[in-house]
Amino acid sequence: xxxxRHLTLIxxxxxxxxxxxxxxxxxxxxxxxxxxxxxxxxxxAGGRSINLALTERGLDALRRAGTAEQVLSQAVMMRGRxxxxxxxxxxxxxxxxxxxxxxxxxxxGDLNLTLINAAEAAGVDILFDHSLESVDxxxxxxxxxxxxxxxxxxxxxxxxxxxxxxxTLRAEMEKVAPLGSRTEWLGHGYKELEIPPGFDxxxxxxxxxxxxxPRGRYMCIALPNDERTFTVTLFLPNEGEAPSFATVKNGADxxxxxxxxxxxxxxxxxxxxxxxEHNPVGILGTLYLQRWHLHGRAVLLxxxxxxxxxxxxxxxxxxxxxxxxxxxxxxxDVKDFASAFAAFEAERAPNALAIQQMALENYLExxxxxxxxxxxxxxxxxxxxxxxxPGQFIPRYSMVSFTRLPYALAQSRGRVQRELLVEATQHxxxxxxxxxxxxxxxxxTRLPPLETR
Ligand code: FAD
Ligand code: E1W
Numbered sequence: 001x002x003x004x005r006h007l008t009l010i011x012x013x014x015x016x017x018x019x020x021x022x023x024x025x026x027x028x029x030x031x032x033x034x035x036x037x038x039x040x041x042x043x044x045a046g047g048r049s050i051n052l053a054l055t056e057r058g059l060d061a062l063r064r065a066g067t068a069e070q071v072l073s074q075a076v077m078m079r080g081r082x083x084x085x086x087x088x089x090x091x092x093x094x095x096x097x098x099x100x101x102x103x104x105x106x107x108x109g110d111l112n113l114t115l116i117n118a119a120e121a122a123g124v125d126i127l128f129d130h131s132l133e134s135v136d137x138x139x140x141x142x143x144x145x146x147x148x149x150x151x152x153x154x155x156x157x158x159x160x161x162x163x164x165x166x167x168t169l170r171a172e173m174e175k176v177a178p179l180g181s182r183t184e185w186l187g188h189g190y191k192e193l194e195i196p197p198g199f200d201x202x203x204x205x206x207x208x209x210x211x212x213x214p215r216g217r218y219m220c221i222a223l224p225n226d227e228r229t230f231t232v233t234l235f236l237p238n239e240g241e242a243p244s245f246a247t248v249k250n251g252a253d254x255x256x257x258x259x260x261x262x263x264x265x266x267x268x269x270x271x272x273x274x275x276x277e278h279n280p281v282g283i284l285g286t287l288y289l290q291r292w293h294l295h296g297r298a299v300l301l302x303x304x305x306x307x308x309x310x311x312x313x314x315x316x317x318x319x320x321x322x323x324x325x326x327x328x329x330x331x332x333d334v335k336d337f338a339s340a341f342a343a344f345e346a347e348r349a350p351n352a353l354a355i356q357q358m359a360l361e362n363y364l365e366x367x368x369x370x371x372x373x374x375x376x377x378x379x380x381x382x383x384x385x386x387x388x389x390p391g392q393f394i395p396r397y398s399m400v401s402f403t404r405l406p407y408a409l410a411q412s413r414g415r416v417q418r419e420l421l422v423e424a425t426q427h428x429x430x431x432x433x434x435x436x437x438x439x440x441x442x443x444x445t446r447l448p449p450l451e452t453r
Contacts, residue, residue, distance in 0.1 A: 005027065005028055005029055005332055006028070006029045006030075006031070006156075006157055006158075007023055007028050007029070007030050007031075007157070007158055007160060007330075008031050008032075008033070008142065008154070008156040008157075008158065008159050008160070009030060009031070009032040009033070009159075009160045009162055010032075010033055010132050010142075010159060010160065010161050010162060010163045010167075010168070010169050011032070011033075011034060011035075011161070011162035011163035011164060011304075012032045012033075012034035012112075012116060012119070012126050012128070012162075013034075013112065013162060013163075013164055013302075014108075014111065014112060014115070014302070014316050014319060014320070015162040015301060015302035015303075015316075015319040015320065015322065015323055016032055016034070016162030016163070016302075017032070017112060017115035017116050017118075017119050017126075018061060018062070018065055018115050018320055018323050019160065019162060019301070019323040019326065019327065020032050020119040020122075020124040020126070021065040021066075021067070021115065021118050021119045021122050021124065022061075022064060022065055022323055022324065022327040023327055023330065024119065024122040024123050024124050025065075025066075025122055026327060026330075026331065026332055027332035028330070028332055029123075030119075030123075030124045030125070031124075031125045031126075031127065032119070032124060032125070032126045032127065033127050033130040033132060033142075033144055033154075034126060034127065034128050034129075034130060035129075035130065035131040035132070035163075036128065036129070037128050037129050038126075038128040038129075039109065039112060039113055039116065040113065040116075040117075050107065050108060050109075050192060050225070050231040051105050051106060051107050051108060051223045051224075051225055051231050052105070052106055052108055052111070052223075052313070052316055053078065053103050053104065053105060053106075053210065053223065053313035054071070054075065054103065054104040054105075054106050054111075054316070054317065055103045055104075055313070055314070055317050055400075055401040055402070056401065056402050056403060056404060057314075057317040057318070057320060057321045057404055058316055058317035058320040058321075059072075059104070060320075060321075060324070060404060061320035061321060061323055061324050062320070064324060065115070065118060066118065067114055067115060067118050070114050071106060071110075071111060071114055072104065074106065074107065074110050074114075074226050075104040075105060075106045075226070076104065076105045076106075076207055076208065076224040076225065076226055077099075077102050077103075077104060077105075077208050078095070078102060078103050078104065078105055078208060078209055078210045078223070078224070079092070079094055079095065079096075079099065079102050079208050079209060080092045080093050080094035080095045080209055080210075081093050081095070081209065081210050081211070081212050081370070082205075082206055082209040082210070082211045082212070083212050083214065083370050083371055084211060084212065084213045084262075084264060084265070085214070085371045086213075086215065086261065090211075090264070092206070092209060093370070093379070095397065095398075095401065095402075096398060096402060097386070097387075101398065101402050103210075103313070103401055105210070105223045105224050105225070107225060107226070127144075129146050129147050130144040130145075130146050130152070131144060131145045131146075131168075132144055132163065132168045132169060132172075133145050133151070133168070134172060135159065135169065135172040135173075135298075137172075137173075137176055137294060137297050137298065140155055140156050140157065140297075141153050141154070141155055141156070142154045142156055142159065158296065158297065158298070158299075158337055159297065159298040159299075160298070160299055160300075160301070160326070161173075161298060161299065161300040161301070161304045161305075162301060162302055162304060162319075163304050164302070164303045164304055164307075165287060165303040165304070165307035167300060167303075167304035169298060169300065169304065170289075170300055170304055170305075173294045173298055173300070176294060177291070177294055178291075179289055179290060179291045179292075180288075180289065180290025180291060181287065181288070181289045181290075182287075182288045183285050183286070183287050183288075183307075184285055184286045184288070185283065185284070185285040186284040186285055186286070186309055186360075186363075187237060187238055187239070188218070188235055188236060188237050188238060188284060188363075189235070189236065189238050189245055189281040189282055189283050189284060190233050190234060190235045190236075190281070190282045190284065191233070191234045191236075191245075191275075191276060191279055191280075191281055191282070192231055192232065192233055192234075192275070192279050192282075193231075193232040193233075193234065193269050193271075193272060193275040193276065193279075194229055194230070194231060194232065194269065194271065194275055195222060195229060195230035195231075195232055195265075195268045195269055196229050196270065196271075197227075197228040197229060201228065202228055203224060203228050203230070204230075204268050205222070205230070205268065207224045207228075208224070209224075210222070210223055211223075211230070212366060212370065213261075213262050213265060214366060214367050214368065214369075214370050214371050215261055215262075215367065216367060216368055217237060217367065217368075218234075218235055218236045218237065218243060218367060219235050219366060219367035220232060220233065220234050220235070220262055220265060221233050221235075221366075222265075230268075232265065232269060234254075235363075235367070236248065238281075238283075243257050243261070245281050250273075250276070250277060251272065251273025251274065251276045251277045252273065254272055254273065254276040255272055255273060258272060284309050284310065285307065285309070286307065286308050286309060286356050286359075286360065287303070287305075287306060287307040287308075288306070288353070288356070289305050289306065291345070292305045292341070292344075292345040292348075292349065293338075293341035293342065293344075293345060295337075295338045295341075296336065296337030296338035296339075296340075296341060297337075299326070299341040299344065299345075301319065301322040301323065301326055301344075301348075302315075302318075302319030302322055302323075303315060303319065305322070305348075305352065306318070306349075306352035306353075306356060308352075308355060308356040308359045308360075309356075309359045309360055309363060310359070311359050311360070311362040311363040311366055312355065312358055312359040312362045312400060313401075314355050314358075314359060314400065314407075315359075318351075318352060318355050318407070321348075321351075321404070322348055322352075325344055325347055325348055326344050329341075329343055329344045329347075350406075350408045351406050351407040351408050352407070353408075354406075354407040354408040354410070354411040355400070355407040357411065358396070358400065358407070358410070358411055358414075373429075374425070377425050377428075377429065377430075377431070378421040378422065378425050380431055381421055381424060381425055381431060381434060382395050382417070382421055383395070384431060385417075385439070385443070386398070389443055389447075391449055391450055391451075391452060392443060392447050392448075392449045392450065393417060393443055393447060394413075394450065394452070395417070396410055396411075396413070396414030396417065396418075399413065399414065403452045404452075405450065405452060413447060413450075416446050416447060417447070420439060420442055420443070420446075424438070424439055
């Protein structure tokens with residue numbers, strides 16, 4: 001492809017399909033190579049979690065691509081987390097102030113289909129069954145494996161890697177120049193199970209919530225699907241003392257675990273044994289990368305650049321924010337790709353690192369703290385301060401999920417706020433005892449007002 005206005009994307013997953021739309025809309029000719037077959041012919045084969053939480057950052061990117069309305073029409077609203085403590089009734093902890101601050105559960109397969117159709121409608125050329133195998137960056141030749149040809153050569157000007165956590169493009173770039181990549185495995189994995197509709201055809205538990213069963217070192221969650229099912233995800237340590245995936249090895253072990261630890265969920269999952277034995281254990285880790293681009297020849301984004309653990313529900317949302325940022329650095333008359341990629345990396349890398357760290361922290365918070373008393377008092381104070389200081393004291397979860405403030409800013413202000421919450425609730429057990437004057441002075445000096453629009 002000799003044309004200067006031509007871009008080659010690797011991967012038509014979530015980020016690749018969305019980025020293709022944004023770039024085509026601003027005048028680029030875009031070709032996308034995807035390893036898997038066309039989901040419209042083969043059915044959707046994309047593994048991993050069956051549904052995903054979509055929040056403001058992702059939604060904003062979908063609006064820019066013109067697909068937000070269609071995606072939301074297939075989404076289920078989640079107002080908060082429904083916490084299921086062992087031996088106590090479940091209770092809803094709202095995410096936001098009201099129904100303007102909610103998150104959305106969407107099907108990965110439906111979302112990918114919507115984006116692929118919109119990309120083609122925008123003039124993007126998607127080549128399915130094309131798996132990137134190797135790249136000669138100097139010659140500008142990428143080699144793909146297809147069902148007909150094990151070595152199909154394709155000339156390119158610029159490659160954009162949207163090929164996910166196991167990125168082949170990243171591996172090829174690393175053969176040419178060190179990218180400083182490091183993967184930290186979490187040591188915990190996950191297994192997906194299903195809650196079907198009840199006998200009446202309706203949801204068996206509250207549909208408008210993300211359900212969490214926190215159990216200290218491990219947990220279960222469930223997200224609603226629009227066909228009235230829930231996808232349950234069991235997170236456990238891979239090794240070590242029970243329960244872990246080393247001790248819970250088969251369907252019978254899983255049933256015993258659920259009888260003891262998740263007795264309210266067990267009757268909802270009729271195919272527990274079969275799901276457990278058929279579905280693989282998913283692995284989780286964080287990918288840190290020091291360089292995201294190879295001069296002006298290739299750049300990485302989404303999971304290929306910064307895979308993270310899923311406990312904040314931000315991997316896709318962050319990848320979509322990357323797409324908007326990269327498109328903004330690539331006007332169709334861009335002269336210097338190397339500078340554009342460097343500026344993109346400088347903008348996004350600190351924010352990717354911040355959400356990677358917050359996602360790791362959120363695992364501890366979800367599985368271990370959401371049901372303890374200190375936490376609940378801090379949370380009650382946080383909600384009260386958010387009410388008293390709008391645009392100034394914004395809960396960290398809200399900054400991450402309901403605004404597009406940079407993740408790094410959410411993290412740094414979140415640190416200050418956490419300190420204030422801990423200090424203000426030490427040695428007290430009701431909000432009546434809070435020293436409001438001290439807090440007011442702290443907030444005015446340490447949390448300058450924000451513009452969130
Ligand atoms: P992917 O979606 O993985 O897409 C990569 C694409 O590249 C795929 O289509 C693949 O087939 C293709 N490809 C790979 N290799 C090649 C090759 N060699 N040649 C050609 N094509 C190739 N995020 C959220 O925002 N909210 C959530 O609630 C959420 N929950 C999650 C739960 C779990 C259990 C997990 C594991 C992740 C979750 N995520 C969530 C994260 C989210 O799934 C990822 O961040 C997101 O899919 C990243 O998008 P991507 O386009 O970078 O990669
Ligand atoms: C969300 C897989 C996943 C996806 C999510 C979330 C969680 C726990 C998990 C974070 C959250 C939506 N979260 N929920 N409640 N508090 N924090 O907000 O996406 Cl495990």
